[in-house]
Amino acid sequence: MSHIIAVHLLNDRSGSPLVLRQALAALHQAGHHLELLTATPGPVGHLSHLPGVRIHALPYRWSASAWRTLLRFGWVQLVIFWKVLWLARSGSVVYVNSLLPFAAALAGWCRGARVVYHVHEVSIRPALLKRLLCAVVNRTAHEVVFVSEYVRETLKLRVRRQRVIYNALSPAFVRQAAQAAPAAAPFTVLMACSLKDYKGVPEFYALAAALPDMRFELVLNADAPTxxxxxxxxxxxxxLALFSTTGNMHTFYQRAAVVLNLSRPTEWIETFGMTVLEALSYGRPVVVPPVGGVAEVNVVGQTGFALNGRELPRLVQALELLHRNAITYARMAAAARQRAAAFAPEAFARQVQQCFATTESPALSPIVYTTSQAA
Known part of the structure; x- marks a missing residue:
């Protein structure tokens, strides 16, 4: 089996490290030898305590100062480059999770290792950095895995082997969600996101103020002091109640009647939306933006609504419909569970294992596009 060196910049409770955790679990199950380079500035993240994975700590953390973050970003790239150069050999696979740890791809390319990217994001600023990151992918990658068709179509990378593997939930999460009872009173609206305005936090505040007869819960990917x-x-x-980051979202989904994603399409387009899939698995209707990867998960009119977070009157109307019309709510809740079943963890694991089982040389193969069947 392969020697796989996975690299992810920041180990927190966001979606991309969660997806990587599931991928590494599938690769461990297939018998691969796994190493992981990541930074964990908080107590724990999704990539903490992984069975069968040797972890190498990276010196990186986000800062409110743009210049400090930039300096840390540059320094950690140097550390990544030399660590991967030391760990990799010609038979290794360098697994780069997201576009950001680009130095890992450069080091793997220098070593003659196979480089596989797992791309989650499209909204990278400044534009110059995005162009640099995409140029590195085009130069070094043997294969690119995208989390949605939206990401693949938006980036338009020139790598020969490309495939879409839709994210999935862990089997343990799916089992617990399947046992959840229908939402009880009070009617609770849930959103989980980063503490950023472009994630729709101000819009969520405004929505709560407009609907005082409903309960609103906002789980932020930030520590308690922040x-x-x-x-x-x-x-x-x-x-409206605010909560800091948590390792257990189940209690929130159990209380929720509906789950929102209010990211602003003009500033941040969601490339998939793990919280949306988690909500659907609990049988909770969703309200999400009309564009991006979330549009491939949500079935408009069946599992929820597709609305711009700044259209407050339409958001109010949608939530009041779900609150007041029990028949509509029950129909959407049932459809939500059915839709979530299309993103089976077994299918995700099988596709990830197939990706890392291939040894075909990209220089000799035609352009190949593969898409998972969840859509």
Whole structure:
């Protein structure tokens, strides 16, 4: 089996490290020898405590200062390059999770290792950095895995072997979600996201203020002191509760009646949306943006609504419909579970294993596009 060196920049509770965790679990099950380079600035992230994976710590953390973050980003690329150069050999596979740890791909290319990218994102600023990252992919990658058709079509990379593997939930999550009871009163609206305005946090505040008879819960990918500081500077309506990052979202989905994603399409387009899939697995209707990878998960009119987060009147109308019309809600809740079943963890594991089982040389193969069957 292959020696795989996986690299992910920041180990937190966001979607891309969660997907990588599931991929590494599938590769471990297939018998591959796994090493992981990542930074864990917080207590734990999705990539902490992985069975069968040797972890190499990276010196990186995000900062509110753009210049400090840039300097840290440059430094960690140097560390990644030399670590991968030391670990890799010609028979290794360098697995680069997201576009950001590009130095891993360069080191793998220098070593003659096979380079596989798993691409989750398209919204990278500044534009010059995005062009640099895509240029490295085009130069070094043997294969690219995309989380959605939207990502593949948007980036238009020139790598010969490309495939879409839709994200999936872990078998343990699916089992627990299958046992969940229907949502009970009070009618609770849930959103989980990063503490960024472009993720729709101000819009969620406004929605809570417009619907005082509903309960709103906002789970932020930030530590408790950061959330408390935000709460002090941005007083929430009485029906809105803020929570810091958590390793257990189940209690939130159990209370929720509907789950929202209000990312602003003009600033941040969701490339998949793991929280949307988690909500569907619980049988919770969703309200998501009309563009991006989330549009490939949500079936408009069946599992939820596709609305711009800044269209407050339409958001209010959609939530009131779900709140007041029990028949519509029950129909969408049933459709949500059925849709979630299309993103089976077994299919995800099988496709990831197939990707890393291939040894075909990209220089000799035609352009190949493969898409998973969830859509």
């Amino acid at each position: 959330v408390q500081a935000y709460r002090l500077t941005h007083p929430a309506p009485a029906n």
